[in-house]
Amino acid sequence: MVDGFPERRWRRWQTIFRCPVPRSRGVASYYTMYNKEKVGKHHIEVCHNVSCMVFGADDLIHHIEHRLGIAAGETTADGLFTLNRAECLGACCNPVPIQVGGTYYEDIKTTAQVDALLDELRNKPGDTTPQALIGDLKAI
Protein backbone atom coordinates (compact mmCIF):
# COMPACT_ATOMS: atom_id res chain seq x y z
CA MET A 1 0.00 0.00 0.00
CA VAL A 2 2.57 2.52 -1.09
CA ASP A 3 -0.09 4.99 -2.16
CA GLY A 4 -1.80 4.96 1.18
CA PHE A 5 -5.55 4.85 1.38
CA PRO A 6 -7.13 7.57 -0.74
CA GLU A 7 -10.49 8.98 0.28
CA ARG A 8 -12.40 7.19 -2.46
CA ARG A 9 -11.12 3.84 -1.20
CA TRP A 10 -12.55 4.44 2.26
CA ARG A 11 -15.89 5.35 0.70
CA ARG A 12 -15.82 2.21 -1.46
CA TRP A 13 -15.23 0.06 1.61
CA GLN A 14 -18.15 1.79 3.26
CA THR A 15 -20.35 0.49 0.44
CA ILE A 16 -18.84 -2.99 0.27
CA PHE A 17 -18.69 -3.78 3.98
CA ARG A 18 -21.66 -1.62 5.01
CA CYS A 19 -19.45 -0.17 7.67
CA PRO A 20 -19.03 3.53 8.45
CA VAL A 21 -15.75 5.14 7.41
CA PRO A 22 -14.63 6.02 10.97
CA ARG A 23 -15.03 2.41 11.99
CA SER A 24 -12.87 1.06 9.16
CA ARG A 25 -10.38 3.83 9.91
CA GLY A 26 -10.29 2.59 13.47
CA VAL A 27 -9.53 -0.94 12.33
CA ALA A 28 -6.86 0.17 9.87
CA SER A 29 -5.17 2.42 12.38
CA TYR A 30 -4.60 -0.59 14.64
CA TYR A 31 -2.29 -2.20 12.08
CA THR A 32 1.06 -0.53 11.57
CA MET A 33 1.75 -2.23 8.26
CA TYR A 34 -1.16 -0.51 6.57
CA ASN A 35 0.16 2.82 5.42
CA LYS A 36 -2.77 5.12 5.86
CA GLU A 37 -0.97 7.94 4.09
CA LYS A 38 1.25 7.88 1.07
CA VAL A 39 4.80 6.89 1.98
CA GLY A 40 8.03 7.80 0.23
CA LYS A 41 9.97 5.64 -2.17
CA HIS A 42 12.05 4.31 0.70
CA HIS A 43 10.12 3.62 3.87
CA ILE A 44 12.66 3.63 6.69
CA GLU A 45 11.61 2.00 9.94
CA VAL A 46 13.99 2.01 12.87
CA CYS A 47 13.38 -0.35 15.75
CA HIS A 48 13.35 1.43 19.09
CA ASN A 49 12.29 -1.37 21.36
CA VAL A 50 14.16 -2.44 24.48
CA SER A 51 17.24 -4.13 23.05
CA CYS A 52 17.64 -1.53 20.32
CA MET A 53 17.09 1.37 22.68
CA VAL A 54 19.95 0.07 24.78
CA PHE A 55 22.13 0.12 21.68
CA GLY A 56 21.27 3.73 20.93
CA ALA A 57 18.33 3.53 18.55
CA ASP A 58 17.01 6.90 19.73
CA ASP A 59 20.27 8.60 18.80
CA LEU A 60 20.09 7.01 15.33
CA ILE A 61 16.49 8.15 14.88
CA HIS A 62 17.40 11.70 15.92
CA HIS A 63 20.30 11.62 13.51
CA ILE A 64 18.08 10.55 10.62
CA GLU A 65 15.50 13.19 11.57
CA HIS A 66 18.21 15.83 11.55
CA ARG A 67 19.66 14.62 8.27
CA LEU A 68 16.37 14.40 6.39
CA GLY A 69 14.83 17.44 8.06
CA ILE A 70 11.67 15.57 9.09
CA ALA A 71 10.24 14.18 12.30
CA ALA A 72 9.46 10.50 12.75
CA GLY A 73 6.21 9.68 10.95
CA GLU A 74 6.76 12.23 8.20
CA THR A 75 7.80 12.08 4.55
CA THR A 76 10.43 14.28 2.93
CA ALA A 77 9.22 16.95 0.51
CA ASP A 78 10.79 15.17 -2.47
CA GLY A 79 8.83 12.02 -1.61
CA LEU A 80 11.97 9.93 -1.33
CA PHE A 81 12.04 8.98 2.35
CA THR A 82 9.51 8.25 5.06
CA LEU A 83 10.78 7.73 8.58
CA ASN A 84 8.96 5.72 11.21
CA ARG A 85 9.72 4.35 14.62
CA ALA A 86 9.02 0.63 14.71
CA GLU A 87 8.23 -1.61 17.60
CA CYS A 88 10.23 -4.82 17.82
CA LEU A 89 11.36 -5.93 14.36
CA GLY A 90 12.36 -9.35 15.67
CA ALA A 91 16.06 -8.89 15.09
CA CYS A 92 17.18 -8.35 18.66
CA CYS A 93 20.22 -10.50 17.93
CA ASN A 94 21.67 -7.77 15.71
CA PRO A 95 20.66 -4.40 17.08
CA VAL A 96 19.83 -1.89 15.70
CA PRO A 97 17.88 -3.18 12.69
CA ILE A 98 16.62 -0.67 10.16
CA GLN A 99 13.95 -1.95 7.82
CA VAL A 100 13.61 -0.24 4.48
CA GLY A 101 10.53 -1.45 2.67
CA GLY A 102 11.03 -5.16 3.19
CA THR A 103 14.81 -5.28 3.50
CA TYR A 104 16.60 -5.52 6.81
CA TYR A 105 19.81 -3.68 7.50
CA GLU A 106 21.16 -4.99 10.77
CA ASP A 107 23.94 -4.27 13.24
CA ILE A 108 23.69 -0.53 12.69
CA LYS A 109 25.28 1.12 15.68
CA THR A 110 26.94 4.31 14.48
CA THR A 111 25.68 7.41 12.74
CA ALA A 112 28.32 6.85 10.05
CA GLN A 113 26.60 3.58 9.13
CA VAL A 114 23.28 5.40 8.95
CA ASP A 115 24.80 8.02 6.65
CA ALA A 116 26.18 5.31 4.38
CA LEU A 117 22.76 3.62 4.28
CA LEU A 118 20.96 6.87 3.44
CA ASP A 119 23.45 7.62 0.67
CA GLU A 120 23.03 4.12 -0.72
CA LEU A 121 19.24 4.48 -0.72
CA ARG A 122 19.36 7.90 -2.29
CA ASN A 123 21.23 6.47 -5.27
CA LYS A 124 19.03 3.38 -5.59
CA PRO A 125 17.07 3.40 -8.84
CA GLY A 126 14.03 1.30 -7.90
CA ASP A 127 11.76 1.40 -4.89
CA THR A 128 12.11 -1.01 -2.01
CA THR A 129 8.52 -1.97 -1.29
CA PRO A 130 7.68 -5.36 0.20
CA GLN A 131 5.66 -6.08 -2.94
CA ALA A 132 8.81 -5.71 -5.06
CA LEU A 133 10.61 -8.21 -2.82
CA ILE A 134 7.98 -10.89 -2.63
CA GLY A 135 8.24 -11.71 -6.31
CA ASP A 136 6.32 -14.57 -7.81
CA LEU A 137 6.55 -17.14 -5.00
CA LYS A 138 3.08 -18.47 -4.26
CA ALA A 139 1.61 -21.27 -2.22
CA ILE A 140 0.76 -24.33 -4.28
Place this chain on the structure above:
Amino acid sequence: MSEQPQLLYKNRYVPGIKYLDTYVAHGGYDSFKKALAMEPDAIINEVKVSGLRGRGGAGFPTHIKWSAVPKNRDVEHYLVINADEGEPGTAKDRDLMNFLPHLLVEGCLCSMMALRSSKCYIYIRGEYIAPWKAVQHAINEAYKAGLLRQERSRIGAGFRYLYTPRSRGV
Protein backbone atom coordinates in the same frame (compact mmCIF):
# COMPACT_ATOMS: atom_id res chain seq x y z
CA MET B 1 31.88 -19.54 23.01
CA SER B 2 31.56 -22.59 25.17
CA GLU B 3 31.45 -25.98 23.56
CA GLN B 4 27.87 -27.11 23.69
CA PRO B 5 26.31 -29.87 21.62
CA GLN B 6 24.42 -28.50 18.67
CA LEU B 7 21.08 -30.21 18.26
CA LEU B 8 18.81 -27.85 16.41
CA TYR B 9 21.44 -26.02 14.42
CA LYS B 10 23.70 -29.02 13.79
CA ASN B 11 23.44 -28.62 10.01
CA ARG B 12 23.15 -24.86 10.04
CA TYR B 13 26.31 -24.29 7.99
CA VAL B 14 25.78 -27.07 5.46
CA PRO B 15 25.55 -25.37 2.05
CA GLY B 16 22.11 -25.67 0.50
CA ILE B 17 20.50 -27.13 3.64
CA LYS B 18 17.39 -25.07 2.96
CA TYR B 19 16.68 -27.23 -0.08
CA LEU B 20 14.95 -30.57 0.21
CA ASP B 21 17.56 -32.82 -1.44
CA THR B 22 20.41 -31.56 0.77
CA TYR B 23 18.23 -31.71 3.85
CA VAL B 24 17.20 -35.30 3.13
CA ALA B 25 20.84 -36.23 2.42
CA HIS B 26 21.67 -35.06 5.95
CA GLY B 27 19.05 -37.23 7.57
CA GLY B 28 16.10 -34.93 7.07
CA TYR B 29 12.54 -36.27 7.33
CA ASP B 30 13.83 -39.46 9.00
CA SER B 31 12.00 -38.50 12.17
CA PHE B 32 8.81 -37.92 10.21
CA LYS B 33 9.09 -41.34 8.59
CA LYS B 34 9.66 -42.82 12.04
CA ALA B 35 6.64 -40.95 13.39
CA LEU B 36 4.48 -42.18 10.52
CA ALA B 37 4.95 -45.75 11.72
CA MET B 38 4.13 -44.92 15.36
CA GLU B 39 0.96 -44.42 17.35
CA PRO B 40 0.33 -40.82 18.48
CA ASP B 41 0.74 -41.76 22.14
CA ALA B 42 4.03 -43.44 21.36
CA ILE B 43 5.23 -40.24 19.67
CA ILE B 44 4.35 -38.19 22.74
CA ASN B 45 6.16 -40.69 24.92
CA GLU B 46 9.22 -40.56 22.67
CA VAL B 47 9.26 -36.76 22.98
CA LYS B 48 8.88 -37.09 26.75
CA VAL B 49 11.90 -39.39 26.91
CA SER B 50 13.92 -37.02 24.73
CA GLY B 51 13.28 -34.11 27.11
CA LEU B 52 12.30 -31.71 24.33
CA ARG B 53 11.28 -28.30 25.61
CA GLY B 54 10.04 -25.07 24.12
CA ARG B 55 12.50 -22.38 23.16
CA GLY B 56 10.60 -19.56 24.77
CA GLY B 57 11.53 -18.18 28.16
CA ALA B 58 9.57 -20.76 30.14
CA GLY B 59 11.16 -23.83 28.54
CA PHE B 60 7.82 -25.59 28.72
CA PRO B 61 8.08 -29.36 28.16
CA THR B 62 6.62 -30.22 24.76
CA HIS B 63 5.06 -33.53 25.78
CA ILE B 64 2.89 -31.83 28.44
CA LYS B 65 1.63 -29.36 25.87
CA TRP B 66 0.80 -32.18 23.47
CA SER B 67 -0.81 -34.35 26.16
CA ALA B 68 -3.19 -31.50 26.99
CA VAL B 69 -4.94 -31.91 23.64
CA PRO B 70 -8.06 -34.07 24.11
CA LYS B 71 -7.69 -37.47 22.50
CA ASN B 72 -11.29 -38.50 22.09
CA ARG B 73 -13.08 -35.87 20.12
CA ASP B 74 -15.22 -35.48 17.06
CA VAL B 75 -14.13 -32.01 16.02
CA GLU B 76 -11.01 -31.38 14.06
CA HIS B 77 -7.98 -29.88 15.76
CA TYR B 78 -5.57 -27.56 14.00
CA LEU B 79 -1.91 -27.01 14.66
CA VAL B 80 -1.19 -23.30 14.70
CA ILE B 81 2.41 -22.12 14.79
CA ASN B 82 3.21 -18.67 16.05
CA ALA B 83 6.26 -17.30 14.24
CA ASP B 84 5.71 -13.69 15.13
CA GLU B 85 8.48 -13.15 17.66
CA GLY B 86 6.77 -10.02 18.85
CA GLU B 87 8.35 -10.11 22.27
CA PRO B 88 11.58 -8.13 22.43
CA GLY B 89 14.80 -10.00 22.99
CA THR B 90 13.79 -13.40 21.66
CA ALA B 91 14.94 -13.41 18.05
CA LYS B 92 15.37 -17.16 17.79
CA ASP B 93 12.91 -18.46 15.22
CA ARG B 94 14.01 -16.16 12.44
CA ASP B 95 17.28 -18.03 11.92
CA LEU B 96 15.44 -21.33 12.07
CA MET B 97 13.07 -20.19 9.32
CA ASN B 98 15.82 -18.56 7.30
CA PHE B 99 18.35 -21.36 7.36
CA LEU B 100 16.51 -24.57 8.28
CA PRO B 101 12.95 -24.18 7.00
CA HIS B 102 12.61 -27.91 6.34
CA LEU B 103 13.32 -28.61 10.00
CA LEU B 104 10.30 -26.49 10.84
CA VAL B 105 8.15 -28.30 8.28
CA GLU B 106 9.28 -31.68 9.60
CA GLY B 107 8.56 -30.57 13.16
CA CYS B 108 5.07 -29.51 12.08
CA LEU B 109 4.46 -32.89 10.49
CA CYS B 110 5.63 -34.80 13.56
CA SER B 111 3.45 -32.67 15.87
CA MET B 112 0.51 -33.20 13.58
CA MET B 113 1.02 -36.95 13.80
CA ALA B 114 1.10 -36.74 17.60
CA LEU B 115 -1.93 -34.46 17.83
CA ARG B 116 -3.94 -36.38 15.22
CA SER B 117 -4.44 -33.14 13.39
CA SER B 118 -4.50 -32.77 9.65
CA LYS B 119 -4.18 -29.05 9.10
CA CYS B 120 -1.49 -26.66 10.13
CA TYR B 121 -1.18 -22.92 9.87
CA ILE B 122 2.11 -21.12 10.25
CA TYR B 123 1.67 -17.51 11.15
CA ILE B 124 4.65 -15.36 10.16
CA ARG B 125 4.95 -11.70 10.91
CA GLY B 126 4.73 -9.25 8.03
CA GLU B 127 8.24 -7.91 8.38
CA TYR B 128 9.79 -11.35 7.92
CA ILE B 129 9.78 -11.48 4.15
CA ALA B 130 12.95 -13.53 3.70
CA PRO B 131 11.96 -16.14 6.34
CA TRP B 132 8.48 -16.36 4.84
CA LYS B 133 9.94 -16.99 1.40
CA ALA B 134 12.23 -19.70 2.77
CA VAL B 135 9.41 -21.45 4.64
CA GLN B 136 6.96 -21.21 1.76
CA HIS B 137 9.60 -22.58 -0.60
CA ALA B 138 10.24 -25.48 1.75
CA ILE B 139 6.50 -26.21 1.98
CA ASN B 140 6.19 -26.12 -1.80
CA GLU B 141 9.12 -28.53 -2.11
CA ALA B 142 7.64 -30.87 0.48
CA TYR B 143 4.31 -30.87 -1.38
CA LYS B 144 6.04 -31.68 -4.65
CA ALA B 145 7.97 -34.50 -3.00
CA GLY B 146 4.70 -35.97 -1.75
CA LEU B 147 5.58 -35.59 1.93
CA LEU B 148 2.48 -33.51 2.49
CA ARG B 149 -0.52 -35.17 1.01
CA GLN B 150 -3.16 -32.71 -0.03
CA GLU B 151 -6.06 -34.79 1.19
CA ARG B 152 -4.55 -35.70 4.56
CA SER B 153 -2.33 -32.92 5.74
CA ARG B 154 -2.46 -29.44 4.48
CA ILE B 155 0.15 -26.96 5.58
CA GLY B 156 -0.03 -23.36 4.52
CA ALA B 157 2.15 -20.52 5.60
CA GLY B 158 -0.03 -17.57 6.38
CA PHE B 159 1.83 -14.50 5.35
CA ARG B 160 1.07 -11.71 7.68
CA TYR B 161 1.13 -8.84 5.28
CA LEU B 162 -2.58 -8.25 5.14
CA TYR B 163 -3.32 -8.50 8.82
CA THR B 164 -0.50 -7.40 10.98
CA PRO B 165 -1.40 -6.71 14.58
CA ARG B 166 0.86 -4.11 16.05
CA SER B 167 2.86 -5.23 19.03
CA ARG B 168 1.05 -2.55 21.05
CA GLY B 169 4.21 -1.04 22.42
CA VAL B 170 5.10 -3.90 24.71
